[in-house]
Amino acid sequence: xxxxxxxxxxxxxxxxxxxxxxxxxxxxxxxxxxxxxxxxxxxxxxxxxxxxxxxxxxxxxxxxxxxxxxxxxxxxxxxxxxxxxxxxxxxxxxxxxxxxxxxxxxxxxxxxxxxxxxxxxxxxxxxxxxxxxxxxxxxxxxxxxxxxxxxxxxxxxxxxxxxxxxxxxxxxxxxxxxxxxxxxxxxxxxxxxxxxxxxxxxxxxxxxxxxxxxxxxxxxxxxxxxxxxxxxxxxxxxxxxxxxxxxxxxxxxxxxxxxxxxxxxxxxxxxxxxxxxxxxxxxxxxxxxxxxxxxxxxxxxxxxxxxxxxx
Numbered sequence: 001x002x003x004x005x006x007x008x009x010x011x012x013x014x015x016x017x018x019x020x021x022x023x024x025x026x027x028x029x030x031x032x033x034x035x036x037x038x039x040x041x042x043x044x045x046x047x048x049x050x051x052x053x054x055x056x057x058x059x060x061x062x063x064x065x066x067x068x069x070x071x072x073x074x075x076x077x078x079x080x081x082x083x084x085x086x087x088x089x090x091x092x093x094x095x096x097x098x099x100x101x102x103x104x105x106x107x108x109x110x111x112x113x114x115x116x117x118x119x120x121x122x123x124x125x126x127x128x129x130x131x132x133x134x135x136x137x138x139x140x141x142x143x144x145x146x147x148x149x150x151x152x153x154x155x156x157x158x159x160x161x162x163x164x165x166x167x168x169x170x171x172x173x174x175x176x177x178x179x180x181x182x183x184x185x186x187x188x189x190x191x192x193x194x195x196x197x198x199x200x201x202x203x204x205x206x207x208x209x210x211x212x213x214x215x216x217x218x219x220x221x222x223x224x225x226x227x228x229x230x231x232x233x234x235x236x237x238x239x240x241x242x243x244x245x246x247x248x249x250x251x252x253x254x255x256x257x258x259x260x261x262x263x264x265x266x267x268x269x270x271x272x273x274x275x276x277x278x279x280x281x282x283x284x285x286x287x288x289x290x291x292x293x294x295x296x297x298x299x300x301x302x303x304x305x306x307x308x309x310x311x
Contacts, residue, residue, distance in 0.1 A: 060280040063226050101158035108138045109162055113169040121172045125306055131173065135208060141180040142206025144187065149202035179253045180205065184212035185262040185285055197285070200293055201260065210287075213258035215249040225281050230265040232282070234273045241273060243284065255303045261286045 059067070073091050077083040097105065115131045127135075135141065143159050145151025154162075159181050167174035180186060186205050189197055204210040221227040230247035237244075245265055249255070267282040290297040 059226070061278065063281070066225070095157040097158045097161055098155070100152075101154055101161070104152070104154075104158075105161060105165060108140075109165050112138075112140070112173065113166065116170045116173045118170045118172075121170055125308070127173060127176060135177065137208075139206055139208075140177045141184075141208045141211070142186075143177070144181045145202055145206045146190070149190075149198065150206040151202070152206075175253050179214065180212050183214035183216075183253075183262075185214070185260055185283075186212060188262060188283060189285070193285075197293065200291075201285075205260070210260045211254055211258050212260045212262065213252050213254040215247070215252050215255070215261050215263040217251045218248055219250050225264060228264065228266060228281070230263075232265045232267045232284070234267065234269040234271070236271075236273060241275075243267065245284070250307065251309075256306045258303060259288050261288060261301070261303075 074083065074088055077087060112131065112134055115134060116127060121127055139150075139152050140162075142149075142151035143154045143162065144156070145153070147153040163174055163178045163181075166177055184205070186202065189201055189205075193201070201210060205212060216225065216228070217223060218228065218230060220229060230245070230249070232243040232245040235242060235244050245263065247263065247265055249263075252258075255261070263284045263286050264281065265284070267277075267279050269279050286298045286301055287294050288298075288301060288303060
């Protein structure tokens with residue numbers, strides 16, 4: 001005769017009967033899914049979700065591109081609960097620095113580490129003058145800039161190893177080197193700058209003549225660009241097409257000594273004046289003083305003194 005499995009039952013802490021859901025017959029599971037309780041939950045959640053969806057601001061094309069960027073690799077295995085050492089070893093091969101990067105680590109980086117002391121840097125609010133001179137002379141700010149523009153042409157891994165070693169000595173020295181090679185305008189220039197901008201700025205950035213900073217965070221927004229409130233309005237003034245920017249930035253690394261600012265803001269074009277590009281989050285390259293490419297400078301652009309959050 002046909003036998004059916006009896007669901008396993010046991011007594012819970014309060015004496016109530018508890019039943020292991022995995023042993024329920026299929027019909028019983030379907031019945032549970034259609035109970036009034038589940039219908040009531042769905043009838044509340046869905047309208048609430050639709051209401052929230054209708055009042056939330058739509059994301060821009062720039063924000064959508066950022067959300068959809070990247071790939072899924074070993075992190076997927078972790079989330080589904082099925083990580084394997086084989087997949088990890090097959091996906092990620094050990095990275096090594098090249099001979100030129102290793103020589104730089106063993107010599108220039110070690111020398112810079114010996115020149116700084118965290119207590120003195122914190123007390124003085126600055127790196128020692130000899131450290132600044134050494135950083136410029138040895139192209140620490142041009143690690144990622146290509147050699148044909150006067151940089152070192154190092155790999156991303158080589159840059160990471162240099163920053164890691166500097167951070168073990170002094171965090172301020174670490175970010176002084178890290179920002180120009182990551183968040184600074186150098187990489188943006190290399191990808192999106194005009195040839196005239198590349199020829200002028202990249203050699204100066206590599207030699208530390210120009211010191212860059214990236215103006216993203218503000219008093220009410222951090223590194224989440226989507227929450228940024230700074231705006232730039234496309235406008236025509238005296239027959240010249242330009243952008244009028246209103247911004248208030250804070251916690252910008254190297255800003256007090258920067259000569260070149262990568263300023264992030266929300267671009268708006270209410271009059272439809274743009275001939276190319278579109279509205280959304282953008283970055284403008286702004287010198288803090290006049291130069292051959294911007295002979296009149298940027299009126300209204302001001303950088304303040306260092307801010308000590310610990311008082």
